[in-house]
Amino acid sequence: MKHSGKFITFEGLDGCGKSTQLDREASRLRQQGLPVVTTQEPGGTATGRKIREIVLHASAHPLSASTELALMFAARSQHIEEVILPALHAGKIVLCDRFTDSSVAYQGYGRGIAPDAIRTLEDLFCRGLRPDLTIILDIDPATGMNRARERNRAAQEKETRFEEEGLEFFRRVRQGYEEIARQEPGRVRLIDGKGSVDEVHLKVHQEVHEQVRKVADAFLKAGSSGGVSGV
Ligand code: TYD
Numbered sequence: 001m002k003h004s005g006k007f008i009t010f011e012g013l014d015g016c017g018k019s020t021q022l023d024r025e026a027s028r029l030r031q032q033g034l035p036v037v038t039t040q041e042p043g044g045t046a047t048g049r050k051i052r053e054i055v056l057h058a059s060a061h062p063l064s065a066s067t068e069l070a071l072m073f074a075a076r077s078q079h080i081e082e083v084i085l086p087a088l089h090a091g092k093i094v095l096c097d098r099f100t101d102s103s104v105a106y107q108g109y110g111r112g113i114a115p116d117a118i119r120t121l122e123d124l125f126c127r128g129l130r131p132d133l134t135i136i137l138d139i140d141p142a143t144g145m146n147r148a149r150e151r152n153r154a155a156q157e158k159e160t161r162f163e164e165e166g167l168e169f170f171r172r173v174r175q176g177y178e179e180i181a182r183q184e185p186g187r188v189r190l191i192d193g194k195g196s197v198d199e200v201h202l203k204v205h206q207e208v209h210e211q212v213r214k215v216a217d218a219f220l221k222a223g224s225s226g227g228v229s230g231v
Contacts, residue, residue: 003088005087005088005090006211008134010134011098011099011102011134011136012144013139013141015139015145017200019040021201034212036092036095037087037094038096039096041079041096042056044075044083045082051074055068056161065112076099076126080125100122101136103118103122138192140194141174145167148163191203191207
């Protein structure tokens with residue numbers, strides 16, 4: 001799909017630190033004067049937030065794996081239409097916390113739905129939109145589970161349906177991410193999520209910087225000649 005922006009997604013197990021890294025990178029790009037939109041899945045729109053409530057907190061009601069997958073794509077379809085595409089067409093850098101790779105890793109490898117079937121849904125619902133760059137923060141599943149629990153305790157938040165899953169589930173999800181990285185080395189960067197926030201951010205920033213350079217040059221040039229508005 002042709003657009004003048006950059007679509008960058010952040011992926012990884014619950015508790016891998018991607019939301020922190022996404023916020024850091026967004027601040028850094030904004031400090032450079034670049035137009036950045038941050039968003040997340042499931043969520044990102046009013047409809048998406050309602051769906052998020054169902055898929056993350058419906059523990060009182062059973063939800064089959066295929067229903068879960070369908071809801072993720074319903075939220076995504078609306079998100080693309082309402083938020084992501086308009087921003088990309090306006091030449092912005094969109095940093096998105098989770099996207100289709102989460103469906104492949106969690107519903108595919110985690111829940112056992114064929115990854116190829118999920119890619120077919122992607123063709124149908126994402127209208128050819130693929131990220132320009134995907135950063136997967138890799139961590140050991142036990143570390144991720146502990147971090148996610150700590151975070152929930154500190155924020156006094158209930159665990160999500162996913163966070164209630166056991167270690168085996170997260171091992172499968174991690175394998176899924178490794179497989180995605182192997183299959184698409186041009187788009188996907190697997191970054192070690194161990195280490196301090198600063199250490200990981202250095203690696204994240206190098207990858208993002210490489211990717212946004214062209215957008216940044218065009219944007220800053222237009223800005224210096226007075227051609228930029230509305231960002
Ligand atoms: P969230 O609270 O955003 O978790 P985190 O901050 O760790 O990313 O919850 C999102 C959860 O939804 C997460 O456990 C992964 C799951 N998910 C899927 O299973 N499939 C998907 O397609 C998406 C977008 C998320």
